[in-house]
Amino acid sequence: xxxxxxxxxxxxxxxxxxxxxxxxxxxxxxxxxxxxxxxxxxxxxxxxxxxxxxxxxxxxxxxxxxxxxxxxxxxxxxxxxxxxxxxxxxxxxxxxxxxxxxxxxxxxxxxxxxxxxxxxxxxxxxxxxxxxxxxxxxxxxxxxxxxxxxxxxxxxxxxxxxxxxxxxxxxxxxxxxxxxxxxxxxxxxxxxxxxxxxxxxxxxxxxxxxxxxxxxxxxxxxxxxxxxxxxxxxxxxxxxxxxxxxxxxxxxxxxxxxxxxxxxxxxxxxxxxxxxxxxxxxxxxxxxxxxxxxxxxxxx
Amino acid sequence: xxxxxxxxxxxxxxxxxxxxxxxxxxxxxxxxxxxxxxxxxxxxxxxxxxxxxxxxxxxxxxxxxxxxxxxxxxxxxxxxxxxxxxxxxxxxxxxxxxxxxxxxxxxxxxxxxxxxxxxxxxxxxxxxxxxxxxxxxxxxxxxxxxxxxxxxxxxxxxxxxxxxxxxxxxxxxxxxxxxxxxxxxxxxxxxxxxxxxxxxxxxxxxxxxxxxxxxxxxxxxxxxxxxxxxxxxxxxxxxxxxxxxxxxxxxxxxxxxxxxxxxxxxxxxxxxxxxxxxxxxxxxxxxxxxxxxxxxxxxx
Numbered sequence: 209x210x211x212x213x214x215x216x217x218x219x220x221x222x223x224x225x226x227x228x229x230x231x232x233x234x235x236x237x238x239x240x241x242x243x244x245x246x247x248x249x250x251x252x253x254x255x256x257x258x259x260x261x262x263x264x265x266x267x268x269x270x271x272x273x274x275x276x277x278x279x280x281x282x283x284x285x286x287x288x289x290x291x292x293x294x295x296x297x298x299x300x301x302x303x304x305x306x307x308x309x310x311x312x313x314x315x316x317x318x319x320x321x322x323x324x325x326x327x328x329x330x331x332x333x334x335x336x337x338x339x340x341x342x343x344x345x346x347x348x349x350x351x352x353x354x355x356x357x358x359x360x361x362x363x364x365x366x367x368x369x370x371x372x373x374x375x376x377x378x379x380x381x382x383x384x385x386x387x388x389x390x391x392x393x394x395x396x397x398x399x400x401x402x403x404x405x406x407x408x409x410x411x412x413x414x415x416x417x418x419x420x421x422x423x424x425x426x427x428x429x430x431x432x433x434x435x436x437x438x439x440x441x442x443x444x445x446x447x448x449x450x451x452x453x454x455x456x457x458x459x460x461x462x463x464x465x466x467x468x469x470x471x472x473x474x475x476x477x478x479x480x481x482x483x484x485x486x487x488x489x490x491x492x493x494x495x496x497x498x499x500x501x502x503x504x505x506x507x508x
Numbered sequence: 509x510x511x512x513x514x515x516x517x518x519x520x521x522x523x524x525x526x527x528x529x530x531x532x533x534x535x536x537x538x539x540x541x542x543x544x545x546x547x548x549x550x551x552x553x554x555x556x557x558x559x560x561x562x563x564x565x566x567x568x569x570x571x572x573x574x575x576x577x578x579x580x581x582x583x584x585x586x587x588x589x590x591x592x593x594x595x596x597x598x599x600x601x602x603x604x605x606x607x608x609x610x611x612x613x614x615x616x617x618x619x620x621x622x623x624x625x626x627x628x629x630x631x632x633x634x635x636x637x638x639x640x641x642x643x644x645x646x647x648x649x650x651x652x653x654x655x656x657x658x659x660x661x662x663x664x665x666x667x668x669x670x671x672x673x674x675x676x677x678x679x680x681x682x683x684x685x686x687x688x689x690x691x692x693x694x695x696x697x698x699x700x701x702x703x704x705x706x707x708x709x710x711x712x713x714x715x716x717x718x719x720x721x722x723x724x725x726x727x728x729x730x731x732x733x734x735x736x737x738x739x740x741x742x743x744x745x746x747x748x749x750x751x752x753x754x755x756x757x758x759x760x761x762x763x764x765x766x767x768x769x770x771x772x773x774x775x776x777x778x779x780x781x782x783x784x785x786x787x788x789x790x791x792x793x794x795x796x797x798x799x800x801x802x803x804x805x806x807x808x
Contacts, residue, residue, distance in 0.1 A: 287727075319723070319726075319727055320723075321727065321728075323716070323720050323723075324720050324723035324724040324726075324727050324728055325719065325720065325723045326722075326723045326726055326727065354685070354719060369716050370716070370719040370723070371715045371716055371719065372684065372685075372715050372718045372719050373715060375684050375685060376684075376715065379679045379680070379683060379684060380679070383679060383683060384672065384675050384676075384679060385654070385672075385675060411711065411712035411714075412711035412712055412746070412749045412750050413750045414711075414714065414746070414750075415671045415672050415673060415676065415743070415746050415747055415750060416623070416669050416670070416671055416750050416751075418672045419625065419654060419670040419671065419672050420623050420624050420625065422626075423619075423620075423623075423624035423625045423626045423670070424624040426619075426624075426626055427587075427619055427621065427624050427626065428621075428624055443715070446712070446714070446715050447715055449712045450712050450713045450714075450715060450716050451716075
């Protein structure tokens with residue numbers, strides 16, 4: 209099995225790769241060789257460990273997105289400034305490799321000057337979403353460690369904004385005093401809804417509401433699962449309150465993991481805002497394929 | 509040198525003790541034997557390592573406040589429920605010791621049922637502040653890891669609220685993605701003021717403003733000292749915005765470390781709210797002395 213080209217999503221913590229044939233994915237693999245733990249010289253060996261079985265005698269195009277293009281990555285792919293299309297052929301950064309079988313390219317991230325903001329990887333998911341949804345005009349929400357909201361019009365990212373929702377949840381639930389009263393994996397939809405409504409109604413109260421979770425555990429026996437769900441609701445509610453100028457009255461598409469996207473969709477629905485959901489991996493692959501298509505057009 | 513009694517402030521991370529004579533402090537000591545690292549059997553030896561030189565042949569009263577009275581402490585001193593005076597003689601919890609020279613007492617913390625909240629140690633500082641300021645009616649603000657605002661009237665704590673400001677600052681500046689663009693100990697008053705004004709004007713925007721610090725570092729060269737000061741301003745501004753029902757139109761006294769209290773005092777001044785500042789250690793000692801005085805009155 210020889211792939212036509214190879215798609216790579218290379219983030220801070222993980223490396224994922226797909227062998228692509230004429231009809232889509234032939235094979236896939238992943239490792240924990242994320243950008244965060246590699247020196248510059250270790251990127252090519254880490255990639256080859258995963259994709260060597262898919263290489264033929266000739267040169268295979270490899271297109272990667274994500275933190276691999278950061279300053280601390282394999283090779284810096286400078287941000288492209290919004291407003292602009294999420295991917296563009298001329299902007300792909302060619303990377304010299306030791307192995308002659310690789311034709312390595314990195315898709316750059318996007319930046320916005322004011323308010324200052326950056327993304328690396330999400331632009332490729334947005335490009336993929338635009339390929340999957342024809343003539344989309346509206347906003348994309350990409351929930352996660354650093355949730356992104358992007359306003360897209362006429363095929364261009366007009367503006368975007370990042371929220372540290374997922375990272376705040378991880379820090380507060382695992383590393384703050386709140387960790388003593390959190391735990392388990394159980395869902396508590398009522399507690400989530402309560403936190404969500406509370407934060408959307410009074411977002412400015414957030415830093416008081418957080419300690420209340422600890423005190424309710426001590427005084428009123430708030431269960432760890434309820435505390436965890438309420439924290440999630442509070443932080444997502446805080447994000448949705450601040451992102452209101454993005455989603456109000458707009459067509460909304462969520463790009464993310466299924467469980468988390470459902471939380472956001474339900475929360476938006478409670479505000480009277482309908483949304484559709486796209487699978488994050490499907491968007492990444494479609495976006496890398498779009499970059500590959502542009503590359504072929506540019507260099508036939 | 510034999511002390512009349514011994515004052516102890518025993519928190520999660522540190523143990524501090526003072527040998528008290530008729531005219532005040534005779535000697536003091538501290539160690540990192542905080543409640544957080546001790547098993548129940550280790551409290552008495554940890555205390556004796558510090559205060560043994562101050563003990564005479566007879567029994568010496570030792571009065572402690574703080575997390576030593578938590579469920580995971582030496583002996584649980586159940587919360588007293590507000591509204592109530594910050595310390596009360598009958599509520600001091602006697603602790604049996606192996607060493608017959610100790611007459612050990614722990615001052616309990618306070619709880620509030622709704623919104624659920626707790627304090628351990630701050631109630632003693634508030635009692636001390638009430639001893640230092642005669643006829644105080646108004647609010648105390650105790651900035652720190654878990655900042656507390658307490659409304660005090662006629663010698664009683666009427667209500668209080670905790671904000672996780674200091675812990676959020678530590679987590680975000682040291683453990684989040686923001687740590688890459690933070691550092692140094694330099695002060696940047698303009699950046700602090702900018703963050704403060706921004707959070708007070710638009711507190712609901714906080715989770716977007718946080719990531720902007722990272723992006724401004726990457727795109728516009730925001731210095732680590734400025735990023736750190738702006739983060740501090742944002743989080744203190746968020747607290748002051750939510751605590752407004754406490755401080756608006758009230759007499760305000762700050763109890764805390766000098767540098768941090770100055771930040772709060774300046775921020776309140778910018779809102780047209782005057783405040784006075786009391787030294788935190790002076791308040792702790794005055795509060796423990798007040799507890800000692802109540803104990804003597806009750807058992808002459």
